[in-house]
Amino acid sequence: xxxxxxxxxxxxxxxxxxxxxxxxxxxxxxxxxxxxxxxxxxxxxxxxxxxxxxxxxxxxxxxxxxxxxxxxxxxxxxxxxxxxxxxxxxxxxxxxxxxxxxxxxxxxxxxxxxxxxxxxxxxxxxxxxxxxxxxxxxxxxxxxxxxxxxxxxxxxxxxxxxxxxxxxxxxxxxxxxxxxxxxxxxxxxxxxxxxxxxxxxxxxxxxxxxxxxxxxxxxxxxxxxxxxxxxxxxxxxxxxxxxxxxxxxxxxxxxxxxxxxxxxxxxxxxxxxxxxxxxxxxxxxxxxxxxxxxxxxxxxxxxxxxxxxxxxxxxxxxxxxxxxxxxxxxxxxxxxxxxxxxxxxxxxxxxxxxxxxxxxxxxxxxxxxxxxxxxxxxxxxxxxxxxxxxxxxxxxxxxxxxx
Amino acid sequence: xxxxxxxxxxxxxxxxxxxxxxxxxxxxxxxxxxxxxxxxxxxxxxxxxxxxxxxxxxxxxxxxxxxxxxxxxxxxxxxxxxxxxxxxxxxxxxxxxxxxxxxxxxxxxxxxxxxxxxxxxxxxxxxxxxxxxxxxxxxxxxxxxxxxxxxxxxxxxxxxxxxxxxxxxxxxxxxxxxxxxxxxxxxxxxxxxxxxxxxxxxxxxxxxxxxxxxxxxxxxxxxxxxxxxxxxxxxxxxxxxxxxx
Numbered sequence: 001x002x003x004x005x006x007x008x009x010x011x012x013x014x015x016x017x018x019x020x021x022x023x024x025x026x027x028x029x030x031x032x033x034x035x036x037x038x039x040x041x042x043x044x045x046x047x048x049x050x051x052x053x054x055x056x057x058x059x060x061x062x063x064x065x066x067x068x069x070x071x072x073x074x075x076x077x078x079x080x081x082x083x084x085x086x087x088x089x090x091x092x093x094x095x096x097x098x099x100x101x102x103x104x105x106x107x108x109x110x111x112x113x114x115x116x117x118x119x120x121x122x123x124x125x126x127x128x129x130x131x132x133x134x135x136x137x138x139x140x141x142x143x144x145x146x147x148x149x150x151x152x153x154x155x156x157x158x159x160x161x162x163x164x165x166x167x168x169x170x171x172x173x174x175x176x177x178x179x180x181x182x183x184x185x186x187x188x189x190x191x192x193x194x195x196x197x198x199x200x201x202x203x204x205x206x207x208x209x210x211x212x213x214x215x216x217x218x219x220x221x222x223x224x225x226x227x228x229x230x231x232x233x234x235x236x237x238x239x240x241x242x243x244x245x246x247x248x249x250x251x252x253x254x255x256x257x258x259x260x261x262x263x264x265x266x267x268x269x270x271x272x273x274x275x276x277x278x279x280x281x282x283x284x285x286x287x288x289x290x291x292x293x294x295x296x297x298x299x300x301x302x303x304x305x306x307x308x309x310x311x312x313x314x315x316x317x318x319x320x321x322x323x324x325x326x327x328x329x330x331x332x333x334x335x336x337x338x339x340x341x342x343x344x345x346x347x348x349x350x351x352x353x354x355x356x357x358x359x360x361x362x363x364x365x366x367x368x369x370x371x372x373x374x375x376x377x378x379x380x381x382x383x384x385x386x387x388x389x390x391x392x393x394x395x396x397x398x399x400x401x402x403x
Numbered sequence: 404x405x406x407x408x409x410x411x412x413x414x415x416x417x418x419x420x421x422x423x424x425x426x427x428x429x430x431x432x433x434x435x436x437x438x439x440x441x442x443x444x445x446x447x448x449x450x451x452x453x454x455x456x457x458x459x460x461x462x463x464x465x466x467x468x469x470x471x472x473x474x475x476x477x478x479x480x481x482x483x484x485x486x487x488x489x490x491x492x493x494x495x496x497x498x499x500x501x502x503x504x505x506x507x508x509x510x511x512x513x514x515x516x517x518x519x520x521x522x523x524x525x526x527x528x529x530x531x532x533x534x535x536x537x538x539x540x541x542x543x544x545x546x547x548x549x550x551x552x553x554x555x556x557x558x559x560x561x562x563x564x565x566x567x568x569x570x571x572x573x574x575x576x577x578x579x580x581x582x583x584x585x586x587x588x589x590x591x592x593x594x595x596x597x598x599x600x601x602x603x604x605x606x607x608x609x610x611x612x613x614x615x616x617x618x619x620x621x622x623x624x625x626x627x628x629x630x631x632x633x634x635x636x637x638x639x640x641x642x643x644x645x646x647x648x
Contacts, residue, residue, distance in 0.1 A: 006520050017508060313504045316465065317565065318493015318521035320486045396465045400504065 004326070011331035014303070022335060025299040028292020029339030029379060030346055033372045035285030037347025040368040042354060043282075045361035053194050054264050060230055061131060061263035062237055064090070064223040064244075081257045082220050086247050090223060093239050095232040100127040100224045103210050110164070110203065111176045117163035120202045121177065123210025131224045139171045139186030146206045150213075154182035157200040158190055175203065178214070224263070233262050289375065292339065293383035300332050300387035311391050312399025325392035332384020333377065340376025344369055411477065412573050412604045413439035413462060418471035418481075420457050420627075431457040432468070433627040439573070439606060444599040444637075446615035447608045449624030455608045456577065458624070462606060463496050463575045464488040476572050493521045497566025499595075501578035503558040505550040511537065511561045512546040518569045536568040537561070540594055556587025563594055567603065574598070576607040580614055592617045596637075 015022045066082035082101070091099040105121040128134060129141045137158065146153050154175055161170045170184040182205060191199035211217055227236045237260045244258050304311070311324060319327075348364060355362045420432040431454045439445050449455045460466040461473060464480055465488075473480045475495060483491065497518075498504075505514045515536055519529045537546055540560040550558055559579060566574050576595065580588035596617055599605050607618060615621050616635060623631035 013508070309504070310506050313506055314517070314521070315489060316463070316492060316498050316504070317518040318489055318569075320489040320521075322486065323489075323521060397460050400465075400500070 007323070007327045007330045008334070010327055011334050014331060015334055021299060025295045026292070026335050026339030026342070028288055028295045029336050029376050030292075030343040032285050032289030032292050033340045033343025033376050034346035034350055035281060035288060036372045036375065037344055037364070037368060038350040038354060039281045039285060040372070041347070041351040041362040041364045042360055044363035044365060044368065045355070048363050049361045059264070060227050060233060062225050062227060062233060062240070062260060063263050063266060064225070064240060064258060064260045066219065066221055067257045067259070081248060082223060084218055086244060087220070087223055089243055089247060090225060090240060093236065093243070095227045095236045095239070096225050097228055098127050098130045098226040100125060100131040101207060101220050102128055102222050102224065103207060103215070103220045104222070105210070108177065112164040112173060115164050115166070117160060119160045121210065122202055122204050123207040124204050125207050128204070131226050134191070135189040136186045137189040138169065139184070141186050142204055142206055147208060150208055151206060152180060152182045152209065153185045153206065155186040155188055155204040156184055157188045157202045159198060159200040160203050161187055177205075180214070237262070289379055293336070293379040296332055296335050296380065297383040297387060299335070300328060300384055301390070303331070304328060304387050304391045308394065308399045308402035311394050312396050312402065315394070315396040316400060321392040325388045328388035328391045329381070329384045332388065333380040336376045336380030336384070337373070340373050343376065344372055347372065411438055412441050412475070413606070414472075414474040416472040418461065418468040418473060420454070420461065420466070421469045431627055432461075434471070435627070435629055437622060437629055437632060439604060441604050442599070442602055443620060444596070444605045444618045445607070445620045445622060446618035447606065447622050447624060448610060448612070448615050450610065453624040454627040455624045459575055459577050459606070459608050462573070463498060464491050493518050494569055495572040497569060497571040497574040499559070499562050499566050499574060499576035499579045501581040503550070503555070503562045503582070505558055505561055507550055509549070510546065511542060511548050511550075511553065514550070514561055515565045515568050518565060522569060532568055536564040539567070540564045554587070555583050556590055559583060559587070559591050560594065563591070567598060573604045573606060576605065578609055579607065580609075588614070
């Protein structure tokens with residue numbers, strides 16, 4: 001252990017003598033480790049976001065979507081395959097505890113006085129709040145009575161409220177959609193975002209007004225339903241597929257004209273789109289580390305070459321090949337580990353910048369820091385080994401004579 | 404300081420050394436046999452190319468003979484691997500080089516301490532031994548100096564302190580005065596002489612007969628063979644202790 005300490009001192013003093021070169025060499029490792037730390041934090045943040053979304057949206061949800069029916073060349077938003085009868089039949093299934101049919105216009109400009117806003121219009125029933133975990137911040141949500149009497153009422157999301165009624169409460173005010181006017185009866189409590197969709201920039205009206213009055217049909221696009229437990233999800237999807245094929249009288253050889261999926265799966269799929277970017281950044285971090293490692297190897301080879309004579313002297317006063325190897329390996333390790341430590345700090349800084357400016361959720365775990373640090377350690381060992389071995393195998397006589 | 408006092412510190416029997424480079428092979432040593440007793444001060448002389456430097460490499464366990472036997476304090480060296488030879492170098496042999504060979508940017512103290520570090524001498528014990536070795540070459544005041552802050556003579560004295568700090572069985576000096584002015588050379592030689600009187604066994608390679616006169620015995624080399632082996636005046640009448648430092 002005494003010699004380990006001695007070697008560390010020797011290594012440090014040698015690095016100090018060439019500190020600028022050492023700093024440049026370590027830069028590759030700094031960049032590599034920093035990007036690994038930042039990317040890990042971003043992707044851990046994204047995973048946490050998925051988990052949060054699933055929890056916020058409520059568990060054990062199945063999404064059934066109807067596909068388009070094309071009649072001639074004309075196609076409208078309500079030309080879908082799910083009928084009100086299908087919805088009724090689905091609600092009869094024994095494992096299903098709540099059914100929320102809904103229809104949306106994903107981009108529509110609405111107005112309140114002189115203010116306009118582009119929002120997402122959703123036609124819902126009273127079951128929506130239950131299945132989608134929707135709550136009222138103020139006022140009330142869409143009720144059964146709103147749906148059966150076809151009342152022109154509206155619930156707005158917080159961001160939609162801010163745009164239409166800056167700095168005011170929307171309750172009791174009027175919002176125009178096309179030529180129709182709706183009275184705002186409630187404000188939705190904050191729901192955050194799902195993947196790239198802002199769930200707070202939405203407005204909600206009774207489903208029949210959207211389908212029958214505005215779109216002119218009765219078929220709908222989405223049916224979300226809640227089942228008793230996670231174990232019920234798969235059997236329920238199977239039962240719905242059988243049920244809808246029968247309802248739609250599809251021959252054996254025809255494909256489904258609808259889809260039925262676990263909502264958690266859909267959320268994860270949505271997140272996967274952004275993960276390509278992360279894989280890319282992660283590989284860039286890896287490449288930076290590789291280049292950094294090669295830099296360390298190069299500097300160590302130069303260092304060994306410059307110190308042929310010193311190596312010879314050390315050997316003449318009793319340094320065994322192993323001890324010479326240790327000395328140079330420790331020097332390489334110092335470079336990479338100091339680079340790794342700086343990289344962890346830079347990575348933490350980059351993570352903070354990302355969450356501040358890009359608005360991404362990030363999560364720095366102790367494990368990822370330990371991992372990044374270990375990687376820099378491994379880089380030091382791997383790329384320091386060959387130069388150290390060369391030093392260790394030098395012929396002492398030739399080394400002593402070297403000018 | 405105490406030195407290994409057993410008889411027959413160095414025993415060479417029919418040592419040869421052949422250097423091969425491609426097709427060409429050079430016989431640097433062609434069957435060398437001689438012995439060095441404890442407390443001897445032997446000068447090895449010969450023109451360049453006579454094999455004396457090759458011999459010193461073998462004596463210092465920096466190199467192995469091609470054939471023949473080399474025993475250091477009774478132990479066969481010619482068959483040891485590099486790791487074992489490194490340990491022998493660190494513990495039984497003290498080198499003094501023509502070019503001093505101090506480690507640059509490293510204090511006199513650290514340079515002298517180095518063999519003790521490699522020999523695994525505990526830190527607490529090292530300090531006393533390093534200071535004593537530096538004092539015995541008259542450099543007690545220079546422990547914190549870097550090599551480039553010392554004169555040639557002083558650097559060589561640090562080199563001698565480094566050689567004797569491990570209390571080696573033999574001190575091997577390769578042209579120790581070759582780079583020094585005559586005053587510094589005289590000083591270095593008188594230190595070696597005094598160490599010898601205190602019991603150190605010394606083998607010194609030189610081409611200068613003036614320098615060789617400081618030894619008690621001169622072994623002459625030519626063409627890889629011992630051609631003469633004689634006692635000097637000094638072996639009969641010991642010189643008085645030279646003033647040092």
